[in-house]
Amino acid sequence: MLQKRIKIKDALASAPEGQTITVMGWVRTFRSNRFIDINDGSTNANLQAVVDFEREDPDLLKRITTGASLKVTGVLIPSQGKGQRMELKADAIEVLGDSDPALFPLQPKRHSLEFLREIAHLRFRTNTFGAVFRVRHALAFAVHKFYNDKGFLYLHTPIISASDAEGAGEMFRVTTLDMAQPPLTDEGKVDFTKDFFGKSTNLTVSGQLEGELGAMAFSEIYTFGPTFRAENSNTARHLAEFWMIEPEMAFYDLEDNMNLAEEFIRYIIGYVMEHNKEDLEFLDKRLEEEEKTKPEAERSDMGLLAKLSFVLENPFERITYTQAIEILLQSPAYKKKKFKYDVSWGIDMQSEHERYLVEKHFKRPVIVTNYPKEIKAFYMRQNDDGKTVAAMDILAPGIGEIVGGSQREERLDKLIERMEELHLPLEEMSWYLDTRRFGTVPHAGFGLGFERMVQFVTGMGNIRDVIPFPRTPNNCEF
Numbered sequence: 001m002l003q004k005r006i007k008i009k010d011a012l013a014s015a016p017e018g019q020t021i022t023v024m025g026w027v028r029t030f031r032s033n034r035f036i037d038i039n040d041g042s043t044n045a046n047l048q049a050v051v052d053f054e055r056e057d058p059d060l061l062k063r064i065t066t067g068a069s070l071k072v073t074g075v076l077i078p079s080q081g082k083g084q085r086m087e088l089k090a091d092a093i094e095v096l097g098d099s100d101p102a103l104f105p106l107q108p109k110r111h112s113l114e115f116l117r118e119i120a121h122l123r124f125r126t127n128t129f130g131a132v133f134r135v136r137h138a139l140a141f142a143v144h145k146f147y148n149d150k151g152f153l154y155l156h157t158p159i160i161s162a163s164d165a166e167g168a169g170e171m172f173r174v175t176t177l178d179m180a181q182p183p184l185t186d187e188g189k190v191d192f193t194k195d196f197f198g199k200s201t202n203l204t205v206s207g208q209l210e211g212e213l214g215a216m217a218f219s220e221i222y223t224f225g226p227t228f229r230a231e232n233s234n235t236a237r238h239l240a241e242f243w244m245i246e247p248e249m250a251f252y253d254l255e256d257n258m259n260l261a262e263e264f265i266r267y268i269i270g271y272v273m274e275h276n277k278e279d280l281e282f283l284d285k286r287l288e289e290e291e292k293t294k295p296e297a298e299r300s301d302m303g304l305l306a307k308l309s310f311v312l313e314n315p316f317e318r319i320t321y322t323q324a325i326e327i328l329l330q331s332p333a334y335k336k337k338k339f340k341y342d343v344s345w346g347i348d349m350q351s352e353h354e355r356y357l358v359e360k361h362f363k364r365p366v367i368v369t370n371y372p373k374e375i376k377a378f379y380m381r382q383n384d385d386g387k388t389v390a391a392m393d394i395l396a397p398g399i400g401e402i403v404g405g406s407q408r409e410e411r412l413d414k415l416i417e418r419m420e421e422l423h424l425p426l427e428e429m430s431w432y433l434d435t436r437r438f439g440t441v442p443h444a445g446f447g448l449g450f451e452r453m454v455q456f457v458t459g460m461g462n463i464r465d466v467i468p469f470p471r472t473p474n475n476c477e478f
């Protein structure tokens with residue numbers, strides 16, 4: 001049995017009173033043939049094991065190299081050296097797995113994030129990614145806790161989907177047809193009636209439409225699962241495979257929706273600040289160092305922890321799309337022609353516009369509501385002005401859009417009218433329209449991109465560095 005070990009996090013939290021313990025982990029460094037820093041991933045801090053090298057077998061000492069895995073049994077005592085509260089006086093050391101120093105890719109120095117992306121398994125063993133993925137875990141746990149405590153039902157919406165009406169992005173096709181020699185219809189097109197599902201299918205871009213069906217029975221549901229978009233945008237904020245949280249609530253209007261989104265974001269940030277203090281402190285320092293390498297004008301005026309506390313304590317700004325356009329048109333940036341893309345009522349705001357509003361103008365998260373109907377999805381509730389819909393996007397500093405949501409169109413006639421305008425297949429969507437036929441109610445929901453949230457909380461600039469195995473155009477390693 002191996003599980004008599006104690007985790008390093010727990011060992012470090014205990015009082016060193018001469019108790020005998022066993023730890024297992026990987027060697028971070030071995031100094032002076034005497035001090036082994038061991039890490040087991042439970043915390044960024046290492047446990048220092050002290051070896052009596054005069055008594056130890058020299059062949060064993062040679063095998064204690066960076067990256068090797070060890071089992072160490074010893075006595076936990078207060079440390080005589082500086083830098084740690086306690087140390088483990090090693091009585092028995094067993095090398096579980098060797099690590100050839102000539103081949104081990106990590107050196108005790110700073111590696112670039114790009115380099116680390118190429119060694120997926122060892123990047124988990126670095127301080128930065130240790131902190132990032134422990135925070136990611138805590139955020140995911142907090143998501144479930146938040147909704148469970150509120151009585152929302154976790155609904156598992158499908159990954160494979162036949163509906164292509166969502167229009168949220170380009171889709172990945174799912175097929176078992178032989179694409180070199182596909183069956184053809186009389187018109188010479190691929191005959192998807194011969195495909196596995198008897199029709200053309202894709203990986204889902206969103207669980208919302210199915211989520212609405214759940215809300216029409218359970219009142220309040222949420223999804224938390226992978227979504228896929230074949231968007232060819234190689235940005236620091238887009239992945240081809242990402243995780244999304246989509247709550248969908250009956251008896252909510254746009255304002256209820258915004259209130260929930262704000263409360264939700266605050267809750268999960270607060271949870272991580274309470275439970276992952278050390279990781280956030282580490283990431284705060286990391287970001288401070290990184291910021292120093294940037295030109296003055298690009299540095300943010302707030303550190304990571306300061307930013308997170310600010311978000312906890314201050315309400316988000318709420319403005320309409322029309323007001324947002326007005327602010328942009330009046331901005332010095334616009335007047336000095338600093339924007340690459342033009343501004344006028346009706347545009348789909350570009351990330352430079354969103355960032356101006358959030359980072360320069362309001363200096364806090366902003367909720368923008370009531371967008372022009374032309375740039376939003378068919379299911380959003382039409383406002384009385386005939387031009388806008390009850391949409392809401394939440395824009396966050398450094399990230400841009402983090403939440404997209406709306407009050408949904410619950411009136412069957414209005415919904416059908418809009419779908420006809422957009423030439424959407426009413427027949428195929430009949431299962432969805434049924435929600436408006438049998439006991440429709442005002443309802444609303446939103447989608448939070450989980451990785452963008454992890455970026456926001458960890459301060460990582462590139463979305464590839466907050467998901468364990470990133471999938472992006474031309475990259476599907478591991």
Ligand code: ATP
Pocket residue numbers: 168169229231237238239240242244401402403404405447448449450451452
């Ligand atoms: P963007 O304009 O940034 O591409 P979007 O309008 O396509 O976002 P929605 O369709 O509203 O986004 O999706 C809901 C949320 O999912 C977004 O607010 C964002 O947080 C996240 N998201 C969207 N696309 C991606 C992606 N490719 N990778 C990671 N997260 C994404």
Ligand code: MN
Pocket residue numbers: 168169
């Ligand atoms: Mn998009």
